[in-house]
Amino acid sequence: MxxxxxxxxxxxxxxxxxxxxxxxxxxxxxxxxxxxxxxxxxxxxxxxxxxxxxxxxxxxxxxxxxxxxxxxxxxxxxxxxxxxxxxxxxxxxxxxxxxxxxxxxxxxxxxxxxxxxxxxxxxxxSLSVCEEAVEWHRQHDPNDPIVTVLAGCSVDEFNYGIHAFYFLQAIMGPGIESVRSAGAHLQHQIELRWQDGRKGFLSVGATQGYLPFYATIVTGHTVKHLQVDSSxxxxxxxxxxxxxxxxxxEPAVALSRLLEAELAAAAARKSMSLGGLQVALTELSDEDQGYDGAAFAAQYRMKAKGQ
Missing domain, CATH: 3.40.50.720 (NAD(P)-binding Rossmann-like Domain)
Structure with a gap:
C-alpha cells in the first residue's frame, strides 16, 4: 500500500x-x-x-x-x-x-x-465498519432474514447520536427509504423504514449516564445483542x-451509503418537528432546518473550557 x-x-x-x-x-x-x-x-x-x-x-x-x-x-x-x-x-x-x-x-x-x-x-x-457488525455478518446465515433491530447510544442526538444511525445501517444494509420520529421519552425514539419493508429502531440523545453503542438484532431464528468495544x-x-x-x-463503504445515514438523521429531525409524520429521504430539501454546526461548536467550546 x-x-x-x-x-x-x-x-x-x-x-x-x-x-x-x-x-x-x-x-x-x-x-x-x-x-x-x-x-x-x-x-x-x-x-x-x-x-x-x-x-x-x-x-x-x-x-x-x-x-x-x-x-x-x-x-x-x-x-x-x-x-x-x-x-x-x-x-x-x-x-x-x-x-x-x-x-x-x-x-x-x-x-x-x-x-x-x-x-x-x-x-x-467508525461504526460503519466496526468489528462487531463485520463479525455478525460473517457468522449470520443470509437465509435467516432480519426481523428488526434496535440500536442506540447516549450523549446527544446528532454529533454522537449519528453513530447509532451508522451502526443500524451497518447491520441492516443500505436502502433506508423513510424515517418517523416516535417522540421523546428520556431519549428520542426513531423508526426507520427500508425499501424492502424492514423496519429498524433507534434511541438516541442524552441520558443521566453514558450508554455504550449497542444493537439487539432479531432474525427469524435468533436474537443477538451487540455491544461495541470502543477501544x-x-x-x-x-x-x-x-x-x-x-x-x-475501493471504498470500504460508498460515500452515498455513508451519507444515507446522515440523511436519515436529518429526516428524523424533520419528522420530530412535524409531530411524527413519516419523512422520505427524497423529500428533504435545502429549506429543511438541518443541524446547526456553529451552535453545537459554541456549546462544545464552552464545555471544553469548563464554562
Whole structure:
C-alpha cells in the first residue's frame, strides 16, 4: 500500500490525538496540521505538532494542500466541513471527513457532486465498519432474514447520536427509504423504514449516564445483542479507510451509503418537528432546518473550557 502524506485539519475533538499514532502504526506519515481555532486557543496546533512529531503547522489550507496526499478533517462544526474540504478537492487530494460529515442537504449534495466528479472522499462514523457488525455478518446465515433491530447510544442526538444511525445501517444494509420520529421519552425514539419493508429502531440523545453503542438484532431464528468495544473503533476505521484514500482499494463503504445515514438523521429531525409524520429521504430539501454546526461548536467550546 502506498504510504500517504496526511494533513490533519482542525484539532477540536479528542480524535486527532487518538488517530495520529494509529495512522503512523499503519505505515503512513502525518506531515502537517492546521487548526482554525474553533475550540482551542492560538498556539495549540504548535504544541500538538510537537507532541506528535509533525513537521509543519500550516497557516492556510491551501498551503497544506501542496504538502499532502490526503487530509483528515476533524472540525466539530460540521458546517465548516465542505469549505475545509474544498482546497483539497480542487487540488486533486483525497479527503476524509470525521462524523457528522454534514448537517444540511446543501452540503450533502456538494460532497456527492464532488465524488461524481472523481474526488476521493470518505469518512463518517467508525461504526460503519466496526468489528462487531463485520463479525455478525460473517457468522449470520443470509437465509435467516432480519426481523428488526434496535440500536442506540447516549450523549446527544446528532454529533454522537449519528453513530447509532451508522451502526443500524451497518447491520441492516443500505436502502433506508423513510424515517418517523416516535417522540421523546428520556431519549428520542426513531423508526426507520427500508425499501424492502424492514423496519429498524433507534434511541438516541442524552441520558443521566453514558450508554455504550449497542444493537439487539432479531432474525427469524435468533436474537443477538451487540455491544461495541470502543477501544477497537479507531484502528478498524482507519485500517478500512486509508487504502481507499491512497488509491489502492475501493471504498470500504460508498460515500452515498455513508451519507444515507446522515440523511436519515436529518429526516428524523424533520419528522420530530412535524409531530411524527413519516419523512422520505427524497423529500428533504435545502429549506429543511438541518443541524446547526456553529451552535453545537459554541456549546462544545464552552464545555471544553469548563464554562
Amino acid at each position: 502506498q504510504a500517504l502524506r496526511i494533513g490533519i485539519v482542525d484539532l477540536d475533538t479528542s480524535h486527532p490525538n487518538g488517530w495520529v499514532p494509529i495512522i503512523k502504526e499503519l505505515g503512513h506519515r502525518v506531515v502537517a496540521v492546521f487548526d482554525g481555532g474553533t475550540v482551542h486557543e492560538e498556539g495549540y496546533a504548535s504544541r500538538f505538532a510537537e507532541k506528535h512529531d509533525i513537521g509543519v503547522v500550516c497557516e492556510s489550507l491551501e498551503e497544506m494542500a501542496r504538502l499532502v496526499d490526503a487530509a483528515i478533517i476533524h472540525s466539530v462544526n460540521w458546517d465548516l466541513h465542505v469549505e475545509r474540504a474544498r482546497p483539497f478537492v480542487e487540488a486533486g487530494k483525497a479527503v476524509m471527513i470525521d462524523k457528522p460529515m454534514a448537517g444540511s442537504m446543501h452540503d450533502i449534495r456538494q460532497l456527492l457532486e464532488w465524488e461524481r466528479g472523481g474526488a476521493r472522499i470518505t469518512g463518517g462514523s 477497537r473503533l479507531y484502528r478498524a476505521f482507519l485500517k478500512a479507510s486509508l487504502p481507499y484514500l491512497a488509491g489502492d482499494a
